[in-house]
Amino acid sequence: MPYLILTVALVALDQLVKLLVLNNIAPGAHVPFIPHLLELTYVQNTGAAFSLFEEHTWILALISLAMSVVLSLALWKNFFRHPLGKVTLTLLLAGAVGNLIDRVFRGFVVDMFNVLFMNFAVFNVADICVVVGGIAAALYYLFLMDKLEPREKRHDNHSSEN
Numbered sequence: 001m002p003y004l005i006l007t008v009a010l011v012a013l014d015q016l017v018k019l020l021v022l023n024n025i026a027p028g029a030h031v032p033f034i035p036h037l038l039e040l041t042y043v044q045n046t047g048a049a050f051s052l053f054e055e056h057t058w059i060l061a062l063i064s065l066a067m068s069v070v071l072s073l074a075l076w077k078n079f080f081r082h083p084l085g086k087v088t089l090t091l092l093l094a095g096a097v098g099n100l101i102d103r104v105f106r107g108f109v110v111d112m113f114n115v116l117f118m119n120f121a122v123f124n125v126a127d128i129c130v131v132v133g134g135i136a137a138a139l140y141y142l143f144l145m146d147k148l149e150p151r152e153k154r155h156d157n158h159s160s161e162n
Contacts, residue, residue: 003075003090010094014125015101018110030114041114043122046107057103064100068093082148085140091133098126 025031025042033040046057071093080086102109111122140148 003086006087006090007094007097010091010125010129011098011101014094014098014129017112017125018102021110021112025112033113037116039114039116040112041122043111044106044108045111045122046109057107061100061103064096064103067096068100071096080137080140080145080149082144084148085137085145088133088137088140091129092137093133095126095128095130095133098124098129102126 021040021042025040027042027044029042031040048060071089074080075086075089075093080089099109109124109126111124111127113124113128114122
């Protein structure tokens with residue numbers, strides 16, 4: 001249940017920031033946010049990361065939907081049993097759902113965070129969730145899972161499901 005609440009809170013934050021941008025910044029306009037570090041720039045992204053697969057919004061929406069289902073099942077079935085592992089999946093789920101909402105209801109993803117100190121793609125809260133969640137899930141799986149989820153407990157859990 002706390003993971004559902006966290007997912008809903010992150011999706012709500014993502015959608016709130018996007019709504020504020022939609023209502024207050026013209027497409028392509030720049031608004032100072034953190035001097036010399038970050039500005040808000042309203043971008044309508046019909047693609048994925050770095051605008052890959054532009055004009056394939058519905059395919060990306062189907063991928064986001066599929067990933068949302070897989071991540072929900074992974075949480076429900078305790079793919080990771082430790083709370084830290086579950087938080088990584090929750091971040092990934094919130095990011096997938098946040099951008100899925102945009103693709104389905106707007107036909108594009110609203111991006112707004114523009115890093116000023118390097119040349120980087122404009123991104124949003126959902127993207128932050130996906131990147132942080134993805135890196136954290138990989139690190140958790142590679143380096144922490146064996147320490148935080150002893151093998152015999154994982155084996156017992158999976159063998160009882162069969």
